[in-house]
Amino acid sequence: MESPPPLLYLDVDGPLIPFGGPAGRQPEYLTPRRIREVLGPEAAGNPLLARLDPRRGARIAGLACRPVWATTWQHEANICVAPLLGLPRLPVLEEPADADPLNPLDALPPGLHWKTPLLVGHAAGGAFAWLDDEIGAADRNWVAAHHTGPALLLRVDPQVGLTEDDFTVLEEWLREPY
Structure with missing residues:
Protein backbone atom coordinates (compact mmCIF):
# COMPACT_ATOMS: atom_id res chain seq x y z
CA MET A 1 0.00 0.00 0.00
CA GLU A 2 1.35 3.40 -0.99
CA SER A 3 1.83 6.06 1.68
CA PRO A 4 -0.17 9.27 1.41
CA PRO A 5 1.75 12.33 0.18
CA PRO A 6 3.63 14.22 2.90
CA LEU A 7 1.88 16.96 4.82
CA LEU A 8 3.00 20.55 4.24
CA TYR A 9 2.48 22.83 7.23
CA LEU A 10 2.28 26.46 6.10
CA ASP A 11 2.80 29.56 8.17
CA VAL A 12 1.40 32.82 6.78
CA ASP A 13 3.27 35.73 8.40
CA GLY A 14 6.83 35.59 7.14
CA PRO A 15 6.67 32.85 4.50
CA LEU A 16 3.61 34.09 2.57
CA ILE A 17 3.38 37.67 3.86
CA PRO A 18 6.94 39.00 4.16
CA PHE A 19 7.54 41.59 6.87
CA GLY A 20 10.35 43.45 8.60
CA GLY A 21 13.23 45.39 7.22
CA PRO A 22 13.15 49.01 6.09
CA ALA A 23 9.76 50.68 5.76
CA GLY A 24 8.26 50.39 2.28
CA ARG A 25 10.69 47.63 1.31
CA GLN A 26 8.10 44.88 0.89
CA PRO A 27 6.67 44.51 -2.62
CA GLU A 28 2.92 44.54 -3.07
CA TYR A 29 1.33 42.14 -5.55
CA LEU A 30 -2.34 42.85 -4.95
CA THR A 31 -4.14 46.15 -5.21
CA PRO A 32 -6.83 47.18 -2.73
CA ARG A 33 -9.29 46.88 -5.60
CA ARG A 34 -8.29 43.26 -6.29
CA ILE A 35 -8.49 42.40 -2.60
CA ARG A 36 -12.02 43.89 -2.44
CA GLU A 37 -13.04 41.97 -5.57
CA VAL A 38 -11.95 38.67 -4.05
CA LEU A 39 -12.75 39.13 -0.36
CA GLY A 40 -15.25 41.97 -0.13
CA PRO A 41 -14.95 45.51 1.20
CA GLU A 42 -14.05 44.58 4.79
CA ALA A 43 -10.74 42.96 3.83
CA ALA A 44 -9.38 45.85 1.77
CA GLY A 45 -8.24 47.61 4.95
CA ASN A 46 -5.63 44.97 5.81
CA PRO A 47 -2.39 46.29 4.24
CA LEU A 48 -0.58 42.99 4.76
CA LEU A 49 -2.77 41.15 2.26
CA ALA A 50 -1.29 43.18 -0.60
CA ARG A 51 2.02 41.39 0.03
CA LEU A 52 0.58 38.00 -0.90
CA ASP A 53 2.05 36.85 -4.20
CA PRO A 54 -0.60 34.78 -6.05
CA ARG A 55 2.20 32.92 -7.86
CA ARG A 56 3.07 31.30 -4.52
CA GLY A 57 -0.41 29.80 -4.37
CA ALA A 58 0.02 28.19 -7.77
CA ARG A 59 3.39 26.78 -6.70
CA ILE A 60 1.94 25.37 -3.48
CA ALA A 61 -1.03 23.86 -5.32
CA GLY A 62 1.36 22.12 -7.73
CA LEU A 63 3.38 20.41 -5.00
CA ALA A 64 3.04 16.67 -4.32
CA CYS A 65 1.87 17.15 -0.75
CA ARG A 66 -1.16 17.87 1.45
CA PRO A 67 -1.05 21.50 2.62
CA VAL A 68 -2.27 22.41 6.10
CA TRP A 69 -2.41 25.89 7.63
CA ALA A 70 -0.10 26.10 10.66
CA THR A 71 -0.54 29.76 11.51
CA THR A 72 -1.95 32.11 14.10
CA TRP A 73 -4.37 33.16 11.34
CA GLN A 74 -6.00 29.75 11.96
CA HIS A 75 -9.34 29.59 10.04
CA GLU A 76 -8.95 33.20 8.87
CA ALA A 77 -6.28 31.85 6.52
CA ASN A 78 -9.06 30.09 4.58
CA ILE A 79 -11.17 33.24 4.54
CA CYS A 80 -8.52 35.85 3.68
CA VAL A 81 -5.35 34.17 2.43
CA ALA A 82 -6.40 31.09 0.45
CA PRO A 83 -8.74 32.96 -1.95
CA LEU A 84 -6.09 35.57 -2.75
CA LEU A 85 -3.56 32.82 -3.47
CA GLY A 86 -6.02 30.77 -5.52
CA LEU A 87 -5.90 27.91 -3.02
CA PRO A 88 -8.85 25.83 -1.86
CA ARG A 89 -9.85 25.73 1.80
CA LEU A 90 -7.12 23.85 3.65
CA PRO A 91 -7.19 21.95 6.92
CA VAL A 92 -6.07 24.05 9.90
CA LEU A 93 -3.71 22.95 12.65
CA GLU A 94 -5.38 24.07 15.86
CA GLU A 95 -4.29 24.23 19.44
CA PRO A 96 -6.10 21.59 21.49
CA ALA A 97 -9.33 22.76 23.08
CA ASP A 98 -8.02 21.87 26.52
CA ALA A 99 -4.96 24.17 26.24
CA ASP A 100 -4.64 26.57 29.18
CA PRO A 101 -5.28 30.01 27.63
CA LEU A 102 -3.53 31.73 30.55
CA ASN A 103 -0.32 29.70 30.37
CA PRO A 104 -0.20 27.93 27.01
CA LEU A 105 3.58 27.90 26.76
CA ASP A 106 4.46 26.95 30.33
CA ALA A 107 4.98 23.28 29.57
CA LEU A 108 7.23 23.82 26.53
CA PRO A 109 11.01 23.62 26.77
CA PRO A 110 12.81 26.96 26.28
CA GLY A 111 13.04 27.96 22.62
CA LEU A 112 10.52 25.40 21.40
CA HIS A 113 7.85 26.88 19.13
CA TRP A 114 4.29 26.22 20.31
CA LYS A 115 3.49 24.65 16.93
CA THR A 116 6.20 21.99 17.06
CA ASP A 157 13.50 34.51 5.83
CA PRO A 158 10.56 36.69 7.00
CA GLN A 159 11.88 39.78 5.23
CA VAL A 160 11.79 37.98 1.87
CA GLY A 161 9.17 35.24 2.21
CA LEU A 162 9.22 32.04 0.20
CA THR A 163 11.83 32.13 -2.54
CA GLU A 164 12.58 29.97 -5.55
CA ASP A 165 15.44 28.45 -3.56
CA ASP A 166 12.98 27.47 -0.80
CA PHE A 167 10.69 25.85 -3.37
CA THR A 168 13.66 24.01 -4.88
CA VAL A 169 14.64 22.57 -1.49
CA LEU A 170 11.03 21.59 -0.80
CA GLU A 171 10.47 20.03 -4.25
CA GLU A 172 13.69 18.00 -3.97
CA TRP A 173 12.64 16.75 -0.53
CA LEU A 174 9.15 15.86 -1.81
CA ARG A 175 10.68 13.73 -4.59
CA GLU A 176 12.12 11.34 -2.00
CA PRO A 177 10.11 8.12 -1.59
CA TYR A 178 8.03 8.08 1.57
Whole structure:
Protein backbone atom coordinates (compact mmCIF):
# COMPACT_ATOMS: atom_id res chain seq x y z
CA MET A 1 0.00 0.00 0.00
CA GLU A 2 1.35 3.40 -0.99
CA SER A 3 1.83 6.06 1.68
CA PRO A 4 -0.17 9.27 1.41
CA PRO A 5 1.75 12.33 0.18
CA PRO A 6 3.63 14.22 2.90
CA LEU A 7 1.88 16.96 4.82
CA LEU A 8 3.00 20.55 4.24
CA TYR A 9 2.48 22.83 7.23
CA LEU A 10 2.28 26.46 6.10
CA ASP A 11 2.80 29.56 8.17
CA VAL A 12 1.40 32.82 6.78
CA ASP A 13 3.27 35.73 8.40
CA GLY A 14 6.83 35.59 7.14
CA PRO A 15 6.67 32.85 4.50
CA LEU A 16 3.61 34.09 2.57
CA ILE A 17 3.38 37.67 3.86
CA PRO A 18 6.94 39.00 4.16
CA PHE A 19 7.54 41.59 6.87
CA GLY A 20 10.35 43.45 8.60
CA GLY A 21 13.23 45.39 7.22
CA PRO A 22 13.15 49.01 6.09
CA ALA A 23 9.76 50.68 5.76
CA GLY A 24 8.26 50.39 2.28
CA ARG A 25 10.69 47.63 1.31
CA GLN A 26 8.10 44.88 0.89
CA PRO A 27 6.67 44.51 -2.62
CA GLU A 28 2.92 44.54 -3.07
CA TYR A 29 1.33 42.14 -5.55
CA LEU A 30 -2.34 42.85 -4.95
CA THR A 31 -4.14 46.15 -5.21
CA PRO A 32 -6.83 47.18 -2.73
CA ARG A 33 -9.29 46.88 -5.60
CA ARG A 34 -8.29 43.26 -6.29
CA ILE A 35 -8.49 42.40 -2.60
CA ARG A 36 -12.02 43.89 -2.44
CA GLU A 37 -13.04 41.97 -5.57
CA VAL A 38 -11.95 38.67 -4.05
CA LEU A 39 -12.75 39.13 -0.36
CA GLY A 40 -15.25 41.97 -0.13
CA PRO A 41 -14.95 45.51 1.20
CA GLU A 42 -14.05 44.58 4.79
CA ALA A 43 -10.74 42.96 3.83
CA ALA A 44 -9.38 45.85 1.77
CA GLY A 45 -8.24 47.61 4.95
CA ASN A 46 -5.63 44.97 5.81
CA PRO A 47 -2.39 46.29 4.24
CA LEU A 48 -0.58 42.99 4.76
CA LEU A 49 -2.77 41.15 2.26
CA ALA A 50 -1.29 43.18 -0.60
CA ARG A 51 2.02 41.39 0.03
CA LEU A 52 0.58 38.00 -0.90
CA ASP A 53 2.05 36.85 -4.20
CA PRO A 54 -0.60 34.78 -6.05
CA ARG A 55 2.20 32.92 -7.86
CA ARG A 56 3.07 31.30 -4.52
CA GLY A 57 -0.41 29.80 -4.37
CA ALA A 58 0.02 28.19 -7.77
CA ARG A 59 3.39 26.78 -6.70
CA ILE A 60 1.94 25.37 -3.48
CA ALA A 61 -1.03 23.86 -5.32
CA GLY A 62 1.36 22.12 -7.73
CA LEU A 63 3.38 20.41 -5.00
CA ALA A 64 3.04 16.67 -4.32
CA CYS A 65 1.87 17.15 -0.75
CA ARG A 66 -1.16 17.87 1.45
CA PRO A 67 -1.05 21.50 2.62
CA VAL A 68 -2.27 22.41 6.10
CA TRP A 69 -2.41 25.89 7.63
CA ALA A 70 -0.10 26.10 10.66
CA THR A 71 -0.54 29.76 11.51
CA THR A 72 -1.95 32.11 14.10
CA TRP A 73 -4.37 33.16 11.34
CA GLN A 74 -6.00 29.75 11.96
CA HIS A 75 -9.34 29.59 10.04
CA GLU A 76 -8.95 33.20 8.87
CA ALA A 77 -6.28 31.85 6.52
CA ASN A 78 -9.06 30.09 4.58
CA ILE A 79 -11.17 33.24 4.54
CA CYS A 80 -8.52 35.85 3.68
CA VAL A 81 -5.35 34.17 2.43
CA ALA A 82 -6.40 31.09 0.45
CA PRO A 83 -8.74 32.96 -1.95
CA LEU A 84 -6.09 35.57 -2.75
CA LEU A 85 -3.56 32.82 -3.47
CA GLY A 86 -6.02 30.77 -5.52
CA LEU A 87 -5.90 27.91 -3.02
CA PRO A 88 -8.85 25.83 -1.86
CA ARG A 89 -9.85 25.73 1.80
CA LEU A 90 -7.12 23.85 3.65
CA PRO A 91 -7.19 21.95 6.92
CA VAL A 92 -6.07 24.05 9.90
CA LEU A 93 -3.71 22.95 12.65
CA GLU A 94 -5.38 24.07 15.86
CA GLU A 95 -4.29 24.23 19.44
CA PRO A 96 -6.10 21.59 21.49
CA ALA A 97 -9.33 22.76 23.08
CA ASP A 98 -8.02 21.87 26.52
CA ALA A 99 -4.96 24.17 26.24
CA ASP A 100 -4.64 26.57 29.18
CA PRO A 101 -5.28 30.01 27.63
CA LEU A 102 -3.53 31.73 30.55
CA ASN A 103 -0.32 29.70 30.37
CA PRO A 104 -0.20 27.93 27.01
CA LEU A 105 3.58 27.90 26.76
CA ASP A 106 4.46 26.95 30.33
CA ALA A 107 4.98 23.28 29.57
CA LEU A 108 7.23 23.82 26.53
CA PRO A 109 11.01 23.62 26.77
CA PRO A 110 12.81 26.96 26.28
CA GLY A 111 13.04 27.96 22.62
CA LEU A 112 10.52 25.40 21.40
CA HIS A 113 7.85 26.88 19.13
CA TRP A 114 4.29 26.22 20.31
CA LYS A 115 3.49 24.65 16.93
CA THR A 116 6.20 21.99 17.06
CA PRO A 117 4.51 19.44 19.36
CA LEU A 118 1.20 20.03 17.54
CA LEU A 119 2.80 19.34 14.15
CA VAL A 120 4.46 16.18 15.38
CA GLY A 121 1.21 14.96 16.94
CA HIS A 122 -0.83 15.82 13.85
CA ALA A 123 1.64 14.15 11.48
CA ALA A 124 1.45 10.98 13.61
CA GLY A 125 4.72 9.58 12.28
CA GLY A 126 3.99 10.46 8.65
CA ALA A 127 6.27 12.52 6.44
CA PHE A 128 5.89 16.28 6.74
CA ALA A 129 7.50 19.54 5.75
CA TRP A 130 7.11 22.74 7.76
CA LEU A 131 7.61 26.20 6.28
CA ASP A 132 7.94 28.87 8.95
CA ASP A 133 10.09 31.87 9.79
CA GLU A 134 10.45 30.92 13.47
CA ILE A 135 12.00 27.46 13.25
CA GLY A 136 15.05 27.06 15.47
CA ALA A 137 17.40 24.47 16.91
CA ALA A 138 14.97 23.53 19.70
CA ASP A 139 12.32 22.69 17.10
CA ARG A 140 14.73 20.57 15.06
CA ASN A 141 15.85 18.71 18.18
CA TRP A 142 12.23 18.13 19.30
CA VAL A 143 11.22 16.74 15.91
CA ALA A 144 14.30 14.50 15.78
CA ALA A 145 13.50 13.12 19.24
CA HIS A 146 9.71 12.80 18.93
CA HIS A 147 8.91 12.13 15.27
CA THR A 148 9.60 8.76 13.67
CA GLY A 149 8.96 9.74 10.06
CA PRO A 150 10.80 11.98 7.61
CA ALA A 151 10.55 15.70 8.28
CA LEU A 152 11.82 18.84 6.59
CA LEU A 153 11.87 21.97 8.74
CA LEU A 154 12.51 24.84 6.35
CA ARG A 155 13.11 28.21 7.95
CA VAL A 156 12.00 31.02 5.63
CA ASP A 157 13.50 34.51 5.83
CA PRO A 158 10.56 36.69 7.00
CA GLN A 159 11.88 39.78 5.23
CA VAL A 160 11.79 37.98 1.87
CA GLY A 161 9.17 35.24 2.21
CA LEU A 162 9.22 32.04 0.20
CA THR A 163 11.83 32.13 -2.54
CA GLU A 164 12.58 29.97 -5.55
CA ASP A 165 15.44 28.45 -3.56
CA ASP A 166 12.98 27.47 -0.80
CA PHE A 167 10.69 25.85 -3.37
CA THR A 168 13.66 24.01 -4.88
CA VAL A 169 14.64 22.57 -1.49
CA LEU A 170 11.03 21.59 -0.80
CA GLU A 171 10.47 20.03 -4.25
CA GLU A 172 13.69 18.00 -3.97
CA TRP A 173 12.64 16.75 -0.53
CA LEU A 174 9.15 15.86 -1.81
CA ARG A 175 10.68 13.73 -4.59
CA GLU A 176 12.12 11.34 -2.00
CA PRO A 177 10.11 8.12 -1.59
CA TYR A 178 8.03 8.08 1.57
